[in-house]
Amino acid sequence: MSLGDDHQSSGGYGGTGQTRTRLPDGDGDGYGGPRRGGRSSSRSLVTVVGVVVLLIAAIAFANRGGDDSAESSDDAAADKPKTSATAPSGTQPVRSGFAHDEQGAQSAAANYAVALGSDGMFDKARRHDIIDTVYAPDVAATRRTELDGAYSSQKFLANIGLDKDGRAPAGQTFVSRVIPVGTKLTTSSAEKATVEVWYTSLFGLSGGDSTNPVTESWYTTTYQLTWADNDWKVTDFQQKDGPVPVGRDQRASTADDMTKAVEEYGGFTYAR
Template identity: 55%
Template sequence: MSLGGDGGYGGDYDYDGHDDGRTRGTASGGHLTRTRLPEGDEDPYGPPRRGPGRAVKPSRNLITVIGVVVLLLAAIAFVNRGGQSDGGSSDADSGGTNADAQPTAPTGTRPVTGKNGTTGIASGFPKSQQGAQSAAANYAVALGSEGMYKTARRHAIVNAIYAPGVAATRLKELDKALSGNKILTNAGLDSNGNPPDGMTFVSRTNPVGTKVSKFGDGTARIAVWHSLLFGLAGEGSKTPVTESWYTDTFELKWVEGDWKVTQYAQKAGPTPVGRDQAASSAEDMANAVQGFGGFTYAR
């Protein structure tokens, strides 16, 4: 019951015929006695009351959040298109060269069609700039791997990625460089390329970018900028794993349906400034190398 207000309990009240759905009036001697019904009662003659399940207008904060998400998704979709229109042609596929660096973006073209059964190195690269860049990046990984320090594995790698007639000459150079065991000794390996017991040998190339300086007539010159992890991981290692930076330049030739190396050169850098990060333990480094596999690199 109402305890206050202009239409107070028992006071004079001029009834205007309005019923708010929660009161009932009874005229008596020019007066109207108003009885307020409890909240749980419903006047069958009044307008329907809104239940607790009525629609709630979305808050302004919710609308703002939804708007931000929509804009973010639109931005991601635009970036993934690689900045090209649907009807545009890629410079990488047209055979032209571009002095500006092009970001790696999905093209819808598979980077490779298979892999070499002996070495596992990717093979069957497309005859395009992107195919040549993918080949060079994967060949840089192979030439910087641990397998290059074992004779049988080294021969398999070189024969897989070098052009016929060039592979034999390259193998003689590599075998001569490793025959004196100076390189193996400096790496902490024995004459067969094996690390000491309890140690893990690490030699892993990680490409971060490629650049085309020449392309056409079935040949290409591709530079691959990469970092290299190298050393022995394990307690008491005298050659702990370190990081260095190089640029490998490949002269490639289209031979029998794939890109093959005809010349190879390497130079140091560009080298970024190292961050102030604490080095991981020998055990953590060994576990990381054994637990994290490599990639097939695609442009």
């Protein structure tokens, strides 16, 4: 799994010659090339969508029952659900216990991609929990040692703007999230499965003084899974760039807006 996604590779883990691990170094353009035009078509689409939304709202309003109008504002306020941000990580760092079939293998791979690409990997205790949950028992110990070495590298942490303990500078928020877009099962048997996970990732530091702003990147990771301890577990993986979609003509958010979004919209521990 990527240690920062849209950055250069530092070599593989596990001695298989297959797994690649990318360590961020802050270089390069996070947007993957020049943007294409399309303002007029985008505006037309927004207009159409706006009209549809208004029609739906008007129909919903017309179909409201008369009882709703009699409800007091105090009662309405009491019944309104209170909103709160989803916690970036739950009590358990990653869900396990997937079905022993093809769908279960795909769910496991998508879920494990989220966990292995999370900011929890930068905290030693949480990292160990994730590794012990995600990896097969016969490779977990080796992976733990290798990943501890990678995530404690002073050069690596300095390149992405974190201190020696993996913490963001004061006034900044560290972001490391993987958002799966889709999965594909390429091989499967009763005890083995190979699953490709296509995903986008967000990585960087949000905050006014950040020199490593949050950027988006796209990758596909192929996971080799085995059925062990009554669950699907990772034995190895390979990562490649893309497929990368054409970027929309959208203005990047301010550092304050990005920080607010990260704080209000928590990440997920379960992806599929």
